[in-house]
Amino acid sequence: MxxxxxxxxxxxxxxxxxxxxxxxxxxxxxxxxxxxxxxxxxxxxxxxxxxxxxxxxxxxxxxxxxxxxxxxxxxxxxxxxxxxxxxxxxxxxxxxxxxxxxxxxxxxxxxxxxxxxxxxxxxxxxxxxxxxxxxxxxxxxxxxxxxxxxxxxxxxxSTSAPEHDNTDKAQYMLRYIRQHIHQPELLKLNIVAEKFHLSPTYAGRFFKRNFGEDFKQYIQKSRLKTVEDMLVGTQMSIKEISNRMGYTDPCYLHKLFLQYHHMTPLQYRKKNNDIHLPVGEGK
The missing domain is CATH 2.60.120.280 (Regulatory protein AraC)
Structure with missing residues (x-):
């Protein structure tokens, strides 16, 4: 086009x-x-x-x-x-x-x-x-x-545009993020802004005003929350989870997870799912 x-x-x-x-x-x-x-x-x-x-x-x-x-x-x-x-x-x-x-x-x-x-x-x-x-x-x-x-x-x-347009746009944006949580290349601010017909500068302000959080931080926390669910709810290895979530390598995910949770992914898995998973799984 x-x-x-x-x-x-x-x-x-x-x-x-x-x-x-x-x-x-x-x-x-x-x-x-x-x-x-x-x-x-x-x-x-x-x-x-x-x-x-x-x-x-x-x-x-x-x-x-x-x-x-x-x-x-x-x-x-x-x-x-x-x-x-x-x-x-x-x-x-x-x-x-x-x-x-x-x-x-x-x-x-x-x-x-x-x-x-x-x-x-x-x-x-x-x-x-x-x-x-x-x-x-x-x-x-x-x-x-x-x-x-x-x-x-x-x-x-304000008298020309539908009052619900902002709310709809915000909800569609959240839905888009959830749908593409495994595809970090589609969750960059400039890509999301273009998808929703906004400028990148405005898209960042729009997101923070509607959800009270910086766009980049929200994406990072949402992706880590998905990693948490996979650690507890699956028997996938850290390498498999890293690949599935589109992280550059398992070491980067390990470092990021440690920064946010003050424990490694395997420590988090053991703490939250020790009873349900076989000993030594995920290594």
Whole structure:
């Protein structure tokens, strides 16, 4: 699948299509698509592997976060204003709260409240004019307009996105971790972030806010808990457990287990399962 990158903090594009020329794709940056004219559907992949279809019309603004697979389907000739910006741009020029709000609520067509809708319409007209005419000092004005649009989007997001989206995403994330607890290569923060259409920076904050624990620590403790269960509930050797759990070698698992439990894996097995296992098993 095609993934597009952005090599500048902000990019503004005017486009019009009878049929949108690109199918499913994703970006490494945020994108706002303001509908200047036309009707169609904005389709986004959800965290559970499904799709959500949002009908759009003139004056709608669709927000796409980094790594979200999406596409546009036109029903009539459509004109778009695309405002694209990096995560660092939001943090540097607005604040971290704005980045979090955009990341967690993105993937929807925002319909602005009455007063803000009028303001957005005026700002969009100003952006289109500056992009089209390219007068002196346009870049400074465009930055001001873009920042204002982002702030208004953040203010209106909570009324546009489903309230249960955060809870669902958190639960799907836990389910994903449980399903792949034996595959450490799939439990790296950047991999999990991409799976759930979040930036790695935000994914770490999202996890800690929802579960009260650092992501990396949670993964390590969860994997060790699985090792504990295997030590007590199976007769697998330490080498077999190490291989099954994807550790680099038994020595690394031994060292990690000792660090957390102040006893070796075999000592833990003997302490918790001495009656049920044959003498000398697991060596």
């Amino acid at each position: 095609w993934k597009e990158n952005l090599y500048q903090p902000v990019e503004i594009l005017l486009r019009e299509h009878d049929t949108f020329p690109i199918g499913e794709h994703q970006h490494s940056f945020f994108e706002m698509a303001y509908i200047l004219e036309g009707t169609g559907s904005f389709v986004v992949n959800t965290v559970n592997g499904g799709e959500e279809h949002h009908d759009y019309c003139a004056a709608d603004l669709c927000l796409i976060p980094p790594n979200r697979v999406h596409l546009f389907q036109t029903r009539s000739h459509s004109c778009y204003l695309f405002i694209r910006f990096t995560e660092n741009y939001v943090t540097d020029y607005i604040n971290r709260y704005a980045e979090d709000a955009l990341d967690i609520q993105a993937g929807y067509c925002i319909r602005f409240q009455q007063g803000d809708a009028e303001t957005i319409h005026c700002l969009i007209e100003l952006v289109v004019r500056e992009v089209s005419e390219k007068k002196m000092m346009s870049d400074y004005l465009l930055n001001y307009y873009v920042n204002s649009i982002i702030v208004l989007a953040v203010r209106n997001l």
